Amino acid sequence: MAQSAPLILRLVASSITAVNRAGKIIRDIMSQGDLGIVEKGKNDLQTEADRSAQRCIVTSLSRQFPSVAIIGEEGSSNCEVPSDWVVTDSDPEILQLSCPEELLNVQDSEVVIWVDPLDGTSEYTQGLLDHVTVLIGIAVGDRAIAGVMHQPYYNYETAIGDAMGRTLWGISGIGAGGFEPCLPPEGKRIVTTTRSHSNAVVQAALDALQPDEVLRVGGAGHKVMLLMEGKAHAYVFASAGCKRWDTCAPEAILVSVGGHLTDLHGNRYCYNKNTPYQNAGGVLATAKGEDHGWYLKNLPDAVCQTLI
Known part of the structure; x- marks a missing residue:
């Protein structure tokens, strides 16, 4: 089923499982207490969670899609990746979606994956955990076509264990999932x-x-x-x-x-x-x-x- 699905659907389906694993890595590092903070520049921090989450995502996706360009915020790494950080399964519900005709025949060479393994690093270090997201954007040609966003600490004040966090996705011509879109209130800005x-x-x-x-x-x-x-x-x-x-x-x-x-x-x-x-x-x-x-x-x- 997975290999017969269009490339865009396979990329999103694999990105969902990768961000979920990265989210757990981010939570595990926080719970261990040593964030390994490095200052990359003024007001620009990097933690062990940034580095580890990126290694998880990039390795997981590059093993499945070796011909697709992947650009991550934290650059390349030659560090060995623990085997349990590498996920190669896919979200089955995404694979069953009907792909828009204009995306059916997208080729590996047309795709770029943009990875922010921990968006909101400063807030992560300060304990403002609901600000943190993991981002995987999928571009075809010049345009952002699909995206996966994971909130590792969604409902963190009430959720227990693996119930913490949520993953959102959106694909051009299909719509979005993982959340309920709402309109902002009228009469104010x-x-x-x-x-x-x-x-x-x-x-x-x-x-x-x-x-x-x-x-x-x-x-x-x-x-x-x-x-x-x-x-x-x-x-x-x-x-x-x-x-x-x-x-x-x-x-x-x-x-x-x-x-x-x-x-x-x-x-x-x-x-x-x-x-x-x-x-x-x-x-x-x-x-x-x-x-x-x-x-x-x-x-x-x-x-x-x-x-x-």
Whole structure:
């Protein structure tokens, strides 16, 4: 069954089992107490959970799809991967989905997988566990086509053992699963933005939109999740601090449920293997039903001109 399914479905089905395993690794490392924190740059941390989760995901997927390009946030590693970190089974429900005609014949050479093994690292180190996500984005050509997002600590305050966490997915032309999409409340504007990477330009963009409420949270995945669950209307980040592995999966899932994600000039990001990693134009994402153009029109030119 697995080998006869279209490549896109097989990639998503395998990514779901890989992120679930990575989520357990992240929880195990936290419970052991030694996070192995390394400072990669200013306000840019890496932990043993980042490194281990990426080794789990990249090894698991590359063994099944050796001809598909995989780009991970933490770079390449020659470390040996424990055998129980390598998962090669697939989610059977995804394999049974009906694939859109335009995705039926996608070839390995057209695909790039973007991996953020632990989105929200700073929050992870501070115990803000509901901000943490594991992201696998699947691009075909230039476009984000499918995404898998795992929240290893979903319901962590009440869940017990393996009941903790959840996995969301979205595929262009099919829809999404693992959560219940909701529209944000009418009659007000709630905007989510960075918790730890703000500056005068970021604040100027927010001020121009005159939100009724601003949710400052960690992780691009978590912010987009707020849009899909109806907790915010827009995600605005007027900075080049985000990268392709931060947005590929969230964009694919958000678009699959009717939302939008572009840079602050209104351009969609390119996700082919030769594209720059930096999201130099900032990030503007809007929930289903929101007028994306309104946000673009109301962002100050002075703000947009600071972003390439």
